[in-house]
Amino acid sequence: MELYLDLFSQPCRAVFLLAKVLEIPFEFKYVNLATGQHLGDEFGKISMMRKVPVMKDGEFVLTESTAILEYMVQKHRAPDHWFPSELLLRARINEYLSWQHTNLRAHGSKIFLLKMLFPLMMGCEVPKEKMDAAMEDLNMSLIQLENYFLQNKPFIIGDKISVADIVAMAEIMQPVGTGVDVFTGRPTLSAWRDRVTAQVGVELFKEANEVIMKAKDLSQNIDKTALEMMKPKFQKMFS
Numbered sequence: 001m002e003l004y005l006d007l008f009s010q011p012c013r014a015v016f017l018l019a020k021v022l023e024i025p026f027e028f029k030y031v032n033l034a035t036g037q038h039l040g041d042e043f044g045k046i047s048m049m050r051k052v053p054v055m056k057d058g059e060f061v062l063t064e065s066t067a068i069l070e071y072m073v074q075k076h077r078a079p080d081h082w083f084p085s086e087l088l089l090r091a092r093i094n095e096y097l098s099w100q101h102t103n104l105r106a107h108g109s110k111i112f113l114l115k116m117l118f119p120l121m122m123g124c125e126v127p128k129e130k131m132d133a134a135m136e137d138l139n140m141s142l143i144q145l146e147n148y149f150l151q152n153k154p155f156i157i158g159d160k161i162s163v164a165d166i167v168a169m170a171e172i173m174q175p176v177g178t179g180v181d182v183f184t185g186r187p188t189l190s191a192w193r194d195r196v197t198a199q200v201g202v203e204l205f206k207e208a209n210e211v212i213m214k215a216k217d218l219s220q221n222i223d224k225t226a227l228e229m230m231k232p233k234f235q236k237m238f239s
């Protein structure tokens with residue numbers, strides 16, 4: 001199996017973590033988003049979607065991280081708690097995975113884009129009111145994660161870790177990588193982070209997050225040509 005990944009990306013980190021935790025052998029195919037490798041001809045032959053992650057298992061190519069996660073769990077007959085077959089537990093995971101796209105993912109990504117890419121693309125610092133509004137949205141998502149999805153349970157579906165926790169943690173690390181401390185003052189979230197880290201293993205957690213924790217170096221490394229290629233999309237997003 002080949003996994004096309006850039007660990008800057010949240011869904012890539014989720015796929016990477018699960019593949020590692022489940023000890024699924026795979027070839028790590030690095031797709032450098034900062035140099036626009038995903039926009040080039042070579043990656044275009046793998047996926048016309050031009051996004052990572054992508055999984056290639058033999059001739060079978062799959063995009064969309066949640067589909068890849070479920071595929072890996074099923075194909076490798078992972079312990080049931082990762083994506084339980086029981087109706088209510090599976091429904092809870094699907095509820096989280098549906099919610100997170102337009103909430104935690106959208107809001108965490110926005111902080112990352114504003115802090116890391118806005119100054120490069122727009123040539124100025126982010127206006128305070130834009131950043132305040134983005135922080136407010138992120139806080140709302142974190143409150144919903146704590147008060148609705150986690151409550152007083154160890155993990156999102158209950159006593160056991162599942163793909164929902166892996167996906168949530170991958171998203172949360174995006175704003176964290178830009179220096180936003182989401183954990184201080186949130187004991188529920190912090191305790192959950194510690195449990196997830198312990199379950200996947202401290203070393204693996206560190207390995208998966210090494211790149212995002214150096215996000216501040218992005219501005220030094222981003223390729224100027226790639227920046228120009230991505231500019232119209234981001235300008236539309238930022239205006």
Ligand SMILES: N[C@@H](CCC(=O)N[C@@H](CS)C(=O)NCC(=O)O)C(=O)O
Pocket residue numbers: 008009010011012033038050051052053063064065066
């Ligand atoms: N819904 C997709 C999202 C994939 C996605 O948006 N990937 C981003 C990185 S986080 C990407 O490749 N972006 C490149 C681009 O949009 O040009 C998934 O969960 O796999």
